[in-house]
Amino acid sequence: MTKGIAAPRPSLLHGILSLLVPGLGQFVVGARGRGSAIFASVVVLGGLSAWTISQKARFPDFSLSFVIFAKLVFATGLLLLFLVALRALVSRFILRDASLEAFSAYGMGILYFLALVVAGNQILATAGSAEQLAFVFGGTALFAAGSLAALWLWNVADAARIGGAGLGGHLPSLALPILLVCLLVFSLGYNITRVDLPKAITEYQDISILLPRILWPWRAAFAYDQEVVEETQLIQAPCPDGAIGPPSNEPQAGEPWISATPTCGEVGVRAITGGFEPGTLLTITGGGFVPGQTVNILWKNPIGNAFRPRGVGETEILINENGEFTSQLNIPDVVIPEATASGDQIHTLVVRQEDVEVFGWRFSDDMKLALVGMLETIMMGLMATFFGMILAFPISFLAARNLMAPIVSPLNGIVGGIVGLVAGIWLGSELAGRAAEALGGLANAPIQIFLIGAVLVIGLGYAGLTLAGRLFALMLERLGGAANDTISAILLAAMIAVPGYFLGRGFSRGVMSIVQGADIAAINEQNFAYAGAILLAVLTLLYAFRNRGGRGIPIGSIIYTTTRTILNILRSVEALIYAIIFAIWVGLGPFAGMLALTLHTVASLAKLYSEAIESIEPGPLEALNATGATRLQTIVYAVIPQILPPAISFTVYRWDINVRMSTIIGFVGGGGIGFIMLQWQRLYQWELVGIAVWLIAITVATLDYVSAEIRERTI
Amino acid sequence: MLKVEHLSMVYPDGTIALRDVSFEVKEGEFLGIIGLSGSGKSTLLRCINRLLEPSEGKIIWNGRDITHIDQSELRMVRREIGMVFQQFNLVKRSSVMVNVLSGRLGYTPPSWSLINRFSRADRALAVAALERVGIADKANNRADELSGGQQQRVGIARALMQQPKMILADEPVASLDPVLSHSILGYLEKLNKEDNITVLCSLHFLDLVQRYSTRVIGLRSGKLVFEGGKKDIAEISDSRFKEIYGEEAQRLGVE
């Protein structure tokens, strides 16, 4: 505070008002906005804080946490007041120099913060019993309350100052309260997002095991060749009286063989009590294997299930330098299913030699799956961009203000145009239906039918719009001034009544049925529908009569605003969310993802294109208008050449975004690499997840580079 | 051939750009329009082919009131009236040839021009037009590769493609240096004399007006303050000059 100039005395009254109700003092002085903002901040932040800290409990008790929070605000407020008083006392009695301050406002803030940290537990203890405090986030409560208390006290000082000085001159700065609000919001946000720094450090090992497998997953990307030799000897068990069992194999020269004696015996028996009585002891010999290798012994039961016998002898045997071995094994316990228990039970003794795995110079099946998924992803992005571009291009002209704003049509032309448009579209869809029948149904020739349908509907709609528009205008103009205006207005009102009818009905179904319940709303539905129709019709009539004899209806601006609004709404929902809807509609897979991306792409490209159109030079447009070119011709010759470079750039950029998006759109069922990756993640196949991550990273980085190059070249 | 009667024009923001302007143009005339910048010259020219909608008054073209005709009829009228602009208004990224051909759009069925098709006759016409303004060799260059004077010649060739009965030129040489100005105005004069195309040309410099116009009108703050033949221009006295250009104006000439 500057000394020398007499500072106005602070107003005690206003300070007290603001102490009781934050912002009231300011409000009374006349700083209405300031007062309301302070009041709203304190109420909202206080409530939010009390709610946030209550969330620690399983069954939050809001009133308890509110009381605790209020007490904390009081306590921290006292603490802050104490510091302020301390500052004043030290300045006055120890420094004894009115021009010196013991510490600055910043210093006081730091002291306050330190006090909150050091004496935190003591302050908390004043707010409730240990049992009560267990239900709230103590630390968050302390700092939120501390910020709020400071805000409250600042508000008192502010009110006193403004009350003393009046509204003349400018109001004191809001930097401090804004800082306090930020601090408070930050301390709540820290809690709400569950920031847990210790966890990030202590649980590092969880990821440290996985990380190498994700970061360097390439072993899983390739197939390995392995030669396996399996030699078998048939064994009969149990061995009924008189049975001799299958013949023992004879040694073979030059190739692997095994044999066993006897070939008929009893299976082991495992008692329920845990005891085990091994089966008949077999002597196994073999030869012709690779010297020095280890072979495995497996047992295959009569229905062909192989397993490694346990506790009945060695199952891993080293082959000697002659390629031979001898070993012994008791017949293991084999549970023979009741269904196959009759007749001779023939088991198979298997000796299996596995060569070392040899790198196969081929991709593994998983890698192939990942590559297919990646291809699917890239194509999804490409197709979405392509279709999005085609659809967005014509729409963007409707969303360009400089092209649409000058379009003004007389009332009679609009009436005819709407009639013609509706009739044309109806006729077009009828004809398209016939064409579909002739071509053998939608399933038979979908692409042809779609194209024919689009051409018919758009073409006839446009033809109807222009022809009927002109026809109506001619007919009505013949009637002359007043009759023309009146008839046009009445016809337009009648047409607008139709959407009015449906809007009214929609209001009844959508709003009244929520308020009154569906049954009562259904009774009044028709009334609402008629009311909607009449309302819109009357409004249209009023509008038409007010504009009578003027320049006509700014139909271009109306279309422009409508288009922009729809695009903005479409764009505000992410493609990922559309994918959820489309996955239900057309099923899981890349088609759903493509549709979702396309929808979002149309909305954003149309906006970007239309902005490019709005920034073209108007001169050439004017010049071509002056030559007598039609609107379409001026667009082709004056607009498109000018917007081509930015449009290409935007499209490539969007392609880039779409491929990026399509990598994760599979997470919600949109197909592509994301879909596969999600499956692998759920199976904890971290190498495979790693492969997917790598493929995505490589693709996106490549695309980034390519798109940047293309864009650089087109501008 | 052209009659302007009590023409007034108020912009949507309330600026009154023309106040009750009436004059007549005979076939074959080279009418100069003089006036300070902001006096309403551009507005007047744009009202004639209805690039701007006049607020009041009539425009009579060959005996027909075109002030309220609808869009399709208006196109028929517009294609008989060529227009040349101060900023040339070429499509910079398109070739000279396409720029010239686009002058023919008023005669081309719209669906054809959608797929960039001009008839062989139109192409021949374009080559001829470019030859007339002496830049046939630049036909395949992009428009923005040409110098200012060359660009304005492309602008004239584009107007020629309309086979116009009249050309409206809005300060066609204001962005060019004096030597080029004479060259461009020379082309307009040639079209006026050889092809009997009526020319309405707004010009800044009085000596240019004297040199090229057969008749002149002067605008000041949207009002017609002067009208006279070739002789009258030469004899414009200092006081008359000040009436058109305002008290502070000084006579300044090029050359």
Ligand SMILES: Nc1ncnc2c1ncn2[C@@H]1O[C@H](COP(=O)(O)OP(=O)(O)O)[C@@H](O)[C@H]1O
């Ligand atoms: N688009 C416009 N909107 C509002 N006022 C305009 C517009 N264009 C020109 N004017 C005003 O109309 C008057 C005439 O302008 P203009 O016809 O361009 O004059 P000139 O071509 O003789 O320089 C000026 O006062 C100008 O400011």
Ligand SMILES: [Mg+2]
């Ligand atoms: Mg001008």
